[in-house]
Amino acid sequence: MSHVKTDEALLQVRGLKKHFGHLEVLRGIDIDIHKGEVVAVIGPSGSGKSTFIRCLNRLEEPTAGEVIFEGQQINTKSADIDKIRQKIGMVFQNFNLFSNMTIMQNITAAPINVKKIPKDQAEERALKLLDRVGLKDKAAEYPVRLSGGQRQRVAIARALAMDPDILLFDEPTSALDPEMVGEVLNVMKELAEDGMTMVVVTHEMGFAREVSDRVIFIDQGVIQEENEPKEFFANPKNPRLKDFLNKVL
Amino acid sequence: MDLFSLGKMLDLFSKYSSHFLGGAWMALVLSLITVVCSTIFGTICALGKMSRIKPLKWLISAYIEVFRSTPLMVQVMVIYFGAAAFGIKVNVPFMKDFNSFFWGLLVLILNSSAYVAEIVRSGIGAVDSGQIEAARSLGMSHGLTLKMVILPQALRNILPALMNEFVSIIKETSIVSLVGISELMFCAKDVIAISYRTLEPYIITAIIYFIMVFPLSKLVAYIERRLNASVTR
Numbered sequence A: 001m002s003h004v005k006t007d008e009a010l011l012q013v014r015g016l017k018k019h020f021g022h023l024e025v026l027r028g029i030d031i032d033i034h035k036g037e038v039v040a041v042i043g044p045s046g047s048g049k050s051t052f053i054r055c056l057n058r059l060e061e062p063t064a065g066e067v068i069f070e071g072q073q074i075n076t077k078s079a080d081i082d083k084i085r086q087k088i089g090m091v092f093q094n095f096n097l098f099s100n101m102t103i104m105q106n107i108t109a110a111p112i113n114v115k116k117i118p119k120d121q122a123e124e125r126a127l128k129l130l131d132r133v134g135l136k137d138k139a140a141e142y143p144v145r146l147s148g149g150q151r152q153r154v155a156i157a158r159a160l161a162m163d164p165d166i167l168l169f170d171e172p173t174s175a176l177d178p179e180m181v182g183e184v185l186n187v188m189k190e191l192a193e194d195g196m197t198m199v200v201v202t203h204e205m206g207f208a209r210e211v212s213d214r215v216i217f218i219d220q221g222v223i224q225e226e227n228e229p230k231e232f233f234a235n236p237k238n239p240r241l242k243d244f245l246n247k248v249l
Numbered sequence B: 001m002d003l004f005s006l007g008k009m010l011d012l013f014s015k016y017s018s019h020f021l022g023g024a025w026m027a028l029v030l031s032l033i034t035v036v037c038s039t040i041f042g043t044i045c046a047l048g049k050m051s052r053i054k055p056l057k058w059l060i061s062a063y064i065e066v067f068r069s070t071p072l073m074v075q076v077m078v079i080y081f082g083a084a085a086f087g088i089k090v091n092v093p094f095m096k097d098f099n100s101f102f103w104g105l106l107v108l109i110l111n112s113s114a115y116v117a118e119i120v121r122s123g124i125g126a127v128d129s130g131q132i133e134a135a136r137s138l139g140m141s142h143g144l145t146l147k148m149v150i151l152p153q154a155l156r157n158i159l160p161a162l163m164n165e166f167v168s169i170i171k172e173t174s175i176v177s178l179v180g181i182s183e184l185m186f187c188a189k190d191v192i193a194i195s196y197r198t199l200e201p202y203i204i205t206a207i208i209y210f211i212m213v214f215p216l217s218k219l220v221a222y223i224e225r226r227l228n229a230s231v232t233r
Helices: A049-055 A081-085 A103-113 A119-132 A148-160 A178-193 A205-211 A229-234 A239-248 B006-049 B054-068 B072-085 B098-125 B129-137 B142-179 B184-195 B199-231
Strands: A009-020 A023-034 A038-042 A064-069 A088-091 A166-170 A197-201 A214-219 A222-227
Touching (some): A023 A049, A023 A222, A038 A049, A049 A166, A049 A197, A088 A148, A088 B129, A103 A119, A103 A148, A103 B142, A148 A166, A148 A178, A178 A197, A178 A205, A205 A229, A214 A239, A222 A229, A222 A239, B006 B098, B006 B184, B072 B098, B098 B142, B142 B184, B142 B199
Parallel strands (some): A038 A197, A038 A214, A166 A197
Antiparallel strands (some): A009 A023, A009 A064
16 A cells, blocks of 8 residues: 655664663664655564664663654754654553543643643544544543554544654554454554554564555564565565564464 | 449430530541642652652751651650740630641641652652653643643542541551540540540541541542542553
8 A cells, every 4th residue: 555655764773782781672673754655574583673662762872873753853852852752653562541641631741731731622623533533422531441443443542642753553453342443443454554653572473464554564673574465475584574574474 | 343334335425425526527627638648748848758859858868868767756745845945836816725736737747748749749749750752852842741630640640648647647647645635535534634544545446446547548549449440541
């Protein structure tokens, strides 16, 4: 599938390294992510793919290298990371909806308190987003009353409420019961079709194949292979990728 | 020898009931002021202990450890007589014996705050890190995350422990009778001095403490169960 894509690199990653003590999790990652592009990141567990995506909004502090978002390096002391994160949405494996807030409050908390959008406008927007993910009737509920799939759809709406320029998904369907994976992937697919720039760490090979513009395979802390999905799955070259695909497909 | 007589006990209570109840009231007032102040001060200490400013951390840790590792009774004595030795007296015109009340209450607050600080710290520590990451990833600052996500969730974690602390403070107020605050234990000693009876006033005192504390601790247990039922993620 091909999305609206331009040559402008929205996010540039240069020589990204991350060490946890003596453990080298990322050993030099280079990638450009373009506006409107959907990049699927796959790899075995422990390969560093989650660490990679968490470095993109500095939830993990890179040990070395550069992460440049919209022309500005984000991993420097002088970068206003709170400001930058407003433009980089993130969706987590465990949803992480604020358990002390209703669904409505979850979605409007950041727009109202960070972006200083008037409450009524923020709520109006939240309802539209909830409608988009099919959960308009859940606005007044607390997260505990929702299923996993519903929570993840709310989490996507919450990220969208900040009008981000890119959305990061860290294994968004891995904590879901199998019957709920589809509803979340459908929402993500619609986002992709609308031209949202997305980086998706996933184990859903079907999603990677059908929705993404590019698939990258991370193993042992480096990108072992990257390609457009058709070629990536039909003709894997890297032996580790071949091995991995044999196991998961 | 007539050590104990139920009749005598009932007699004493009916004769000095206002005295006993006044003491019980004082104990409750002390506890209430203590719990409110120690919740605020303890929270500030918990945040201070988690701050990145090293000297502040050390100072607060030292305070917490000293007050948790020495008996309340000793703390009351040291601070009350310490203040007297340095000639520090706190008096207000409209209240007799305010000086004792002030120092007794201060020690109760300092002691309780040390425990509350640890309760709050563990309550904050128990907030799921994913909640914090979600807030930060939306562009919320550290302070805003604290206000909107961490503290409200921590409060839910610590409410039962905080209420238990309040219940135990009611009992601990008995110690400030040592410095002359006319709470329940002090009033019991008054009655003993007047009536030349020892056991009966103490038993009356025990019963009044029990009546104050037992229902409260049951209430706390009930609220704790209700909270747990609604918190499951």
